Amino acid sequence: xxxxxxxxxxxxxxxxxxxxxxxxxxxxxxxxxxxxxxxxxxxxxxxxxxxxxxxxxxxxxxxxxxxxxxxxxxxxxxxxxxxxxxxxxxxxxxxxxxxxxxxxxxxxxxxxxxxxxxxxxxxxxxxxxxxxxxxxxxxxxxxxxxxxxxxxxxxxxxxxxxxxxxxxxxxxxxxxxxxxxxxxxxxxxxxxxxxxxxxxxxxxxxxxxxxxxxxxxxxxxxxxxxxxxxxxxxxxxxxxxxxxxxxxxxxxxxxxxxxxxxxxxxxxxx
Amino acid sequence: xxxxxxxxxxxxxxxxxxxxxxxxxxxxxxxxxxxxxxxxxxxxxxxxxxxxxxxxxxxxxxxxxxxxxxxxxxxxxxxxxxxxxxxxxxxxxxxxxxxxxxxxxxxxxxxxxxxxxxxxxxxxxxxxxxxxxxxxxxxxxxxxxxxxxxxxxxxxxxxxxxxxxxxxxxxxxxxxxxxxxxxxxxxxxxxxxxxxxxxxxxxxxxxxxxxxxxxxxxxxxxxxxxxxxxxxxxxxxxxxxxxxxxxxxxxxxx
Numbered sequence: 280x281x282x283x284x285x286x287x288x289x290x291x292x293x294x295x296x297x298x299x300x301x302x303x304x305x306x307x308x309x310x311x312x313x314x315x316x317x318x319x320x321x322x323x324x325x326x327x328x329x330x331x332x333x334x335x336x337x338x339x340x341x342x343x344x345x346x347x348x349x350x351x352x353x354x355x356x357x358x359x360x361x362x363x364x365x366x367x368x369x370x371x372x373x374x375x376x377x378x379x380x381x382x383x384x385x386x387x388x389x390x391x392x393x394x395x396x397x398x399x400x401x402x403x404x405x406x407x408x409x410x411x412x413x414x415x416x417x418x419x420x421x422x423x424x425x426x427x428x429x430x431x432x433x434x435x436x437x438x439x440x441x442x443x444x445x446x447x448x449x450x451x452x453x454x455x456x457x458x459x460x461x462x463x464x465x466x467x468x469x470x471x472x473x474x475x476x477x478x479x480x481x482x483x484x485x486x487x488x489x490x491x492x493x494x495x496x497x498x499x500x501x502x503x504x505x506x507x508x509x510x511x512x513x514x515x516x517x518x519x520x521x522x523x524x525x526x527x528x529x530x531x532x533x534x535x536x537x538x539x540x541x542x543x544x545x546x547x548x549x
Numbered sequence: 550x551x552x553x554x555x556x557x558x559x560x561x562x563x564x565x566x567x568x569x570x571x572x573x574x575x576x577x578x579x580x581x582x583x584x585x586x587x588x589x590x591x592x593x594x595x596x597x598x599x600x601x602x603x604x605x606x607x608x609x610x611x612x613x614x615x616x617x618x619x620x621x622x623x624x625x626x627x628x629x630x631x632x633x634x635x636x637x638x639x640x641x642x643x644x645x646x647x648x649x650x651x652x653x654x655x656x657x658x659x660x661x662x663x664x665x666x667x668x669x670x671x672x673x674x675x676x677x678x679x680x681x682x683x684x685x686x687x688x689x690x691x692x693x694x695x696x697x698x699x700x701x702x703x704x705x706x707x708x709x710x711x712x713x714x715x716x717x718x719x720x721x722x723x724x725x726x727x728x729x730x731x732x733x734x735x736x737x738x739x740x741x742x743x744x745x746x747x748x749x750x751x752x753x754x755x756x757x758x759x760x761x762x763x764x765x766x767x768x769x770x771x772x773x774x775x776x777x778x779x780x781x782x783x784x785x786x787x788x789x790x791x792x793x794x795x796x797x798x799x800x801x802x803x
Contacts, residue, residue, distance in 0.1 A: 355610070356610050425642070425644065425646045426646065426648055426649065428605065428642065428646075429642065429646040429648055429708070429711070430648070430658070430662075431605050431608065431635065432603065432605060432635065432639075432640035432642070432712070433635065433636070433639075433640075433658060433659035433662070433711060433712070433714065433715055434632045434633070434634075434635035434636035434659060434662065434663065434715055435632070435658070435659070435662045436632055436662070439662050443658070443662075444648060444649070444650075447649075448649050
């Protein structure tokens with residue numbers, strides 16, 4: 280049974296890796312695409328994806344976590360709260376292309392940000408927000424009510440209770456939700472295509488700060504789409520190499536999440 | 550005992566959860582430095598009464614409270630600083646709750662939240678509370694281990710230490726012995742006998758004999774109403790005012 284589950288994964292990753300092998304090197308990561316994207320590396324899209332993911336999480340994490348804290352710890356159970364909760368769940372199910380159009384209208388055009396990293400990150404943030412809220416709420420709800428009551432009984436305020444007891448004991452679940460959203464944001468193509476990602480852009484190779492917030496950028500997911508379908512004469516290994524780097528980035532983040540979770544679970548307190 | 554020195558004054562208290570009325574016009578006084586036992590079958594509103602006194606009932610969805618409750622002469626529905634009220638009252642819940650932090654932090658939690666930062670002051674407070682709760686000798690060498698890892702009886706004494714940590718004037722115990730063994734129960738009862746000279750104690754219990762051992766006066770709640778309140782001798786005599794009290798105390802029902 281386990282084999283049945285693991286075999287396809289190993290097969291897919293192994294196949295991609297095998298196909299990508301001829302071009303995988305450090306050079307591949309640290310050089311821009313060249314010759315109309317028929318050779319060179321993936322530095323520009325890799326950095327673009329990192330920017331988009333980090334900036335979008337920087338926007339959606341505080342808002343999402345605070346919203347979840349409010350909904351779970353403060354909000355009274357009335358029709359308005361129930362409506363907000365329903366909206367959050369439904370928003371999580373909206374197709375990403377719809378988020379893309381919203382981002383185009385709201386951030387690129389209305390807010391006047393133009394097609395930029397900032398506009399694309401905001402769009403990704405809107406897309407990841409409902410999932411972050413939902414997973415954070417779930418993590419908070421998993422902290423037993425008795426802990427909160429014990430804190431209130433000794434005269435702790437609601438915020439003190441949240442700050443010292445609820446959040447430290449739900450951080451595990453909150454982080455898990457966040458890290459899943461990193462993978463989600465890194466892989467999405469539609470929302471950034473409309474709002475900030477471009478077909479080609481060369482940047483300073485090896486410079487981590489090559490993009491500014493109002494620049495347009497390349498992104499791995501879109502780059503993969505471009506070189507697999509839009510550009511004729513791309514060597515066979517190039518899209519596979521791009522895919523394996525995207526996959527590797529996401530797997531690395533997932534591995535990080537597993538490490539963080541096991542360490543936190545070792546400190547589990549009840 | 551000076552009968553006029555009233556610590557808690559409850560007048561015509563009604564509490565509803567939605568449509569269900571759990572307290573129906575309860576009027577009673579708790580005197581300073583007495584041990585008041587509150588007995589009664591389950592669903593008679595005992596726990597609700599305690600929740601009203603420290604106003605944690607505010608966070609119960611759908612609870613509606615009417616009537617007046619005064620603690621130390623102050624109407625608790627009018628006071629602005631509800632946290633100060635709660636610090637005045639130590640509350641021990643039926644099931645032991647060790648907070649998910651070290652033993653030291655469990656007891657130091659309330660003083661810290663009240664703004665005490667000085668380490669030495671905290672250490673003194675923690676030691677004295679743990680001693681009062683008869684737990685110090687068992688845990689003094691491992692104050693930095695998790696409170697949740699203690700045994701049930703130890704956690705219940707930890708809960709008592711925590712309830713004492715903010716130096717309350719009133720101590721409410723809600724069926725504190727429900728989850729612990731008889732030996733530990735006796736130890737805690739001894740602790741309570743020590744504390745009674747210094748604070749007002751409200752002891753909610755299903756064990757009428759426990760109330761008999763500890764309480765100066767006993768209130769018998771039945772179906773959300775105060776059936777009878779009187780001195781322990783009268784309640785346990787052959788002729789309490791109410792027939793129901795006699796039957797409950799002697800195990801005819803409940």
